[in-house]
Amino acid sequence: MTEPMLPVGYRVIGRTIETHDAVTLGLEPVDRSLDRFRPGQFAMLYAYGVGEIPISISGIGDDGTLLHTVRSVGAVSRALHEAQPGAVIGVRGPFGTTWAPEDAVGNDLVVVAGGVGLAPLRPVLLAALAERSAYHRVVLIAGARTPDDFLFRAEPDVWAASGDLDVVLTVDRPAAGWDGPVGFVTEPLARLQLDPERTVAFLCGPEPMMRFSARVLLRDQVPAERIRVSLERSMKCGIALCGHCQLGPLLVCRDGPVVSHTVAGPLLAVPEL
Numbered sequence: 001m002t003e004p005m006l007p008v009g010y011r012v013i014g015r016t017i018e019t020h021d022a023v024t025l026g027l028e029p030v031d032r033s034l035d036r037f038r039p040g041q042f043a044m045l046y047a048y049g050v051g052e053i054p055i056s057i058s059g060i061g062d063d064g065t066l067l068h069t070v071r072s073v074g075a076v077s078r079a080l081h082e083a084q085p086g087a088v089i090g091v092r093g094p095f096g097t098t099w100a101p102e103d104a105v106g107n108d109l110v111v112v113a114g115g116v117g118l119a120p121l122r123p124v125l126l127a128a129l130a131e132r133s134a135y136h137r138v139v140l141i142a143g144a145r146t147p148d149d150f151l152f153r154a155e156p157d158v159w160a161a162s163g164d165l166d167v168v169l170t171v172d173r174p175a176a177g178w179d180g181p182v183g184f185v186t187e188p189l190a191r192l193q194l195d196p197e198r199t200v201a202f203l204c205g206p207e208p209m210m211r212f213s214a215r216v217l218l219r220d221q222v223p224a225e226r227i228r229v230s231l232e233r234s235m236k237c238g239i240a241l242c243g244h245c246q247l248g249p250l251l252v253c254r255d256g257p258v259v260s261h262t263v264a265g266p267l268l269a270v271p272e273l
């Protein structure tokens with residue numbers, strides 16, 4: 001059995017620069033693989049000698065390779081961001097709840113992402129595209145501060161061109177060379193002609209973005225239990241032992257990060273201690 005507090009060595013085999021402050025690392029097991037990750041779950045990534053942080057899975061290879069997209073904001077994420085091919089990183093997981101995209105089968109799937117929030121949602125989009133006929137409409141609305149802040153920049157264009165996905169990319173403010181929509185994700189979301197009887201929505205991004213997006217969906221009569229959000233709290237153990245990630249009645253590492261809005265609604269405004 002895997003010892004949940006013991007990091008397993010994974011070697012960096014790929015490093016794709018996504019934006020000025022985010023990279024996607026491809027990791028392959030040095031000796032042994034962890035159990036299979038599911039969309040929405042996270043790993044604790046350990047930059048040896050620096051520290052350990054939670055990072056969602058942004059891609060899942062059948063051969064045991066993992067993709068993680070890391071935005072550099074502090075000491076640990078900076079060390080991971082700078083890891084070059086050949087470097088070894090400690091990985092624990094899989095941890096947490098999943099988006100469970102299979103629950104959206106037969107329905108319209110609406111995915112709303114803000115900034116680096118697109119990373120945990122990418123496996124959902126890939127799963128939906130791989131079984132496209134299982135869903136009715138699949139919509140991606142992604143927002144970023146500037147055009148240069150979009151992750152996986154080439155992919156949404158390919159998805160849109162395939163006709164399998166309705167894609168709206170929007171930036172916070174006007175920018176040179178950008179002729180797409182300007183404004184928050186809530187604006188295109190509010191313009192969607194939703195069928196609330198068959199809509200399942202997944203939201204990931206800054207908490208205000210999720211709060212306001214959920215408000216739009218609820219106003220359009222989408223039931224709270226069919227709106228899922230991914231909560232973010234600082235974590236230490238990842239396995240419900242230390243209490244570091246407590247949010248109201250939840251331990252986010254165990255009860256989240258993905259929860260329905262029924263649970264998340266009253267908690268989304270609670271500041272981190």
Ligand SMILES: Cc1cc2nc3c(=O)[nH]c(=O)nc-3n(C[C@H](O)[C@H](O)[C@H](O)COP(=O)(O)OP(=O)(O)OC[C@H]3O[C@@H](n4cnc5c(N)ncnc54)[C@H](O)[C@@H]3O)c2cc1C
Pocket residue numbers: 042051053054055056057069070071072073074075076077078116119120231232233234235257
């Ligand atoms: C379940 C879960 C999944 C996550 N998945 C991802 C992921 O896929 N990709 C990713 O890049 N991050 C992800 N994060 C966020 C990531 O864990 C944090 O950015 C990281 O813990 C920061 O650690 P640090 O030591 O580098 O910075 P710290 O020293 O902890 O923070 C440095 C500064 O950055 C600020 N900061 C911390 N976190 C963030 C943040 N998320 N955004 C903006 N500012 C922040 C702090 O307030 C502080 O001012 C996830 C978090 C959780 C809980």
Ligand code: FES
Pocket residue numbers: 234235236237238239240241242243244245246251252253254
């Ligand atoms: S991170 Fe320790 S209880 Fe959640």
